Amino acid sequence: MLDNNQLLRFTTAGSVDDGKSTLIGRLLYDSKSIFEDQLQSIENTSKKKGHEGVDLALFTDGLRDEREQGITIDVAYRYFTTPKRKFIIADTPGHIQYTRNMVTGASTANVATILIDARHGVIEQTKRHAFIASLLQIPHVIVCINKMDLVDFSEDVYNEIVSQFEEISSKMLVKDVRFIPMSALLGDNVVHKSENMPWFQGAPMLHTLETMHISSDTNKVDARFPVQTVLRPQREGYIDYRGYAGRMASGVLRKGDEITVMPSGFTSKIRTIGTYDGEIEEAFAPMSVSITLEDDIDISRGDMIVRSNNKPEALQDIEVMLCWLNNRAAQPRTKYTIKHTSNEQKAMIKEVVYKIDINSLDRNKEDKDLQMNDISKVKIRTTKPLMVDSYRENRTTGSIILVDDTSNETVAAGMVV
Amino acid sequence: MSKYxxxxxxxxxxxxxxxxREVWAQFQNPVILFSGGKDSILVTHLAKKAFYPSKIPFPLMHVDTGHNFPETIKFRDDIIRELGVELIVGSVQESIDQGRVAEERGKNATRNALQITTLLDAIETNKIDCAIGGGRRDEEKARAKERFFSHRDDFGQWDPKNQRPELWNIFNGKHFQGEHFRAFPISNWTEMDVWNYIKRENISIPSLYFAHEREVVWRQDSWIPNSEFLILEDHEEIVMKRIRFRTLGDITITGGIESDADTLEKIAQEVSGMRKTERGNRSDDKRSESAMEDRKRQGYF
Known part of the structure; x- marks a missing residue:
């Protein structure tokens, strides 16, 4: 691995029937990321289950119930590394609690891979996947048109599916879409270029993942530094030290920058940007640093340090796209805890503007009942202002979760409109 | 490409x-679970960085099975002195003496499972609301489903099918009295990442990780070190081998591999060519297909 190798996070959407597990298994197997004892264990299970050869899909099974029932219950994370990049796969299940899991996996992803069975083309499920990828603003989408071996590696079938997908995605906000015809089962265009599809000019999936430009995926313009905690070392040499510890959410902050602390509005200048390994001149997302200021002002967890000429909005009434994640439906006129960066307040859902039918993508303004997996546009009122940007501009300062105080569970995830 | x-x-x-830092901000009384293995050493090193120039603001906790490598204990005591932090020890021997748990019997008996009770007791007596561990998702299939902030009920149990969704970088550590959390800051690291980082930062680790001569016996596909706890079978024979350990657990269950890697450079090289997972030499995971999941559900690390 080279010192400048980056980390790429991607999510896989699709059901077992689309060959999602086989694709992940193939990617890991052909990139030599599966160990002998793991392979041995799937070989044994394949034999026990009466499969012919090694069933690569078994590699992604995690919990006992999943192995027994042959389904995936929860998001599982897989890792592999090539000489070019380190990869994290958020493997999200296709069947149970589908939306909830895909939203979770998608929230941190650079790339969404969407699987389509070449025999079936674009189906309702594909639409859902594309919609969630656009809702969560995943910067890149790779559409894997799989099982090409079952349609005689036909270029016409491929072209037809590409235009079907482009038709639905044209109504959504997906920025960078690429299509790859493949057979995960046989390994065509996953790691190795397919010999069966000479008509395809593009690169195989792994090469695409290794070379795609992801440095611009994070917002480099709006400097946002949510304060996590204040460091006050009570020891010699640091008696007056007050360091604000946090991770840059977006943008760049430099020594000497004029800053404003939100929500108080106090202004100062950055004196130092520190790390354990020494002081640095500038910090950018996603670096964890500690910042000291020229002036002694009252700052605590939940505050945000921003550049004075570029501030987020301090809002108490926020419109968000909300995905409900809990078995217990949303309760009207109930106070929830809202968490936004390091800030935490109480909040109430004041109005459900509309609910989205995840299959037709139509807006339903009549049904206002928010059940598990529902996606809706809502108006939220908070007890104190939150310093928000729109999610489209900033995935970190534009996202919130709701916590139910009676169960302490995370019940909803929201994206600021 | 941009430099940012x-x-x-x-x-x-x-x-x-x-x-x-989130753990420190969201919990009253966190600890780092320190085993003396490379992963908990890494977490401790990262904590040193996270709170600098302050000291690590919480204690380290060691669940001591009594079946330790002597090198591990010395390493632990040195690091505590260097960091100037408090050490809490939960003793499996005490749990046995108090009748809280019963020792396993037989040739492959270990104190591995007994640790769960000692760990949960120590968490309760010390009123710990978050125990920070060095667990990684690449280690084992049940761990692949683990959250960064992982909820434990008031019996210390993990319910893998009913975990809180974790989105973006917003972590929810809210809990009721008697419940606690486990936090896993290095969830996304692989074994290779750990070694590359240890090498880059030149972090000191116990000598057991480096190739050395040791008395061992061949059992369950790896070299088990000779110790006062080892019961030999008739056909088994103690031999001298040049070995090193890929993971460190109890001396009774941790198997070594034959190796000449005696520097961090050589270890990283060796690990990158490995064809078996690191826990492949851990007999605690070999007991069944879901050995790790079952222990984790009950409250294991």
Whole structure:
């Protein structure tokens, strides 16, 4: 691995029937990321289950119930590394609690891979996947048109599916879409270029993942530094030290920058940007640093340090796209805890503007009942202002979760409109 | 390419520091679970970075099975002295003496499962609301489903099918009296990442990780070290081998591999060519297909 190798996070959407597990298994197997004892264990299970050869899909099974029932219950994370990049796969299940899991996996992803069975083309499920990828603003989408071996590696079938997908995605906000015809089962265009599809000019999936430009995926313009905690070392040499510890959410902050602390509005200048390994001149997302200021002002967890000429909005009434994640439906006129960066307040859902039918993508303004997996546009009122940007501009300062105080569970995830 | 991006190790480091600071901010009384293995040493090193120039603001906790490598205990005591932090020890021997748990019997008896009771007791007596561990998702299939902030009920149990969704970088550590959390700052690191980072930062680790001569016996596909706890079978024979350990657990269950890797450079080289997972030499995981999941459900690390 080279010192400048980056980390790429991607999510896989699709059901077992689309060959999602086989694709992940193939990617890991052909990139030599599966160990002998793991392979041995799937070989044994394949034999026990009466499969012919090694069933690569078994590699992604995690919990006992999943192995027994042959389904995936929860998001599982897989890792592999090539000489070019380190990869994290958020493997999200296709069947149970589908939306909830895909939203979770998608929230941190650079790339969404969407699987389509070449025999079936674009189906309702594909639409859902594309919609969630656009809702969560995943910067890149790779559409894997799989099982090409079952349609005689036909270029016409491929072209037809590409235009079907482009038709639905044209109504959504997906920025960078690429299509790859493949057979995960046989390994065509996953790691190795397919010999069966000479008509395809593009690169195989792994090469695409290794070379795609992801440095611009994070917002480099709006400097946002949510304060996590204040460091006050009570020891010699640091008696007056007050360091604000946090991770840059977006943008760049430099020594000497004029800053404003939100929500108080106090202004100062950055004196130092520190790390354990020494002081640095500038910090950018996603670096964890500690910042000291020229002036002694009252700052605590939940505050945000921003550049004075570029501030987020301090809002108490926020419109968000909300995905409900809990078995217990949303309760009207109930106070929830809202968490936004390091800030935490109480909040109430004041109005459900509309609910989205995840299959037709139509807006339903009549049904206002928010059940598990529902996606809706809502108006939220908070007890104190939150310093928000729109999610489209900033995935970190534009996202919130709701916590139910009676169960302490995370019940909803929201994206600021 | 723009210069405003981090390489993968810096990004993993920054993520872990972020998690450690979140733990400190969201919990009253956290501890780092310290076993003396490379993963808990790494977490401790990251905590040192996260709170600098302050000291690590919480204690380290060691669940002592009594079946230790002597090198591990010395290493632990040295690091505590160097960091100037408190050490809490939960003793499996005490749990046995108090009749809280019963020792396993037979040739492959270990104190591995007994640790669960000692760990949960120590968490309760010390009123710990978050225990920070060095668990990684690449280690084992049940761990692949683990959250950064992982909820434990008032019996210390993990319910893998009913975990809180974790989105973006917003972590929910809210809990009721008697419940606690486990936090895993290095969830996204692989074994290779750990070694590359240890090498880059030149972090000191117990000598057991480096190739050395040791008396061992061949059992369950790996070299088990000779110790006062080892019961030999008739056909088994103690031999001298040049070995090193890939993971460190109890002396009774941790198998070594034959190796000449005696520097961090050589270890990283060796690990990158490995064809078996690191826990492949851990007999605690070999007991059944779901050995780890079953122990984790009950409250294991």
């Amino acid at each position: 991006y981090l390489n993968y190790l810096d990004e993993l480091e920054s993520e872990a520091i972020f998690i450690l």
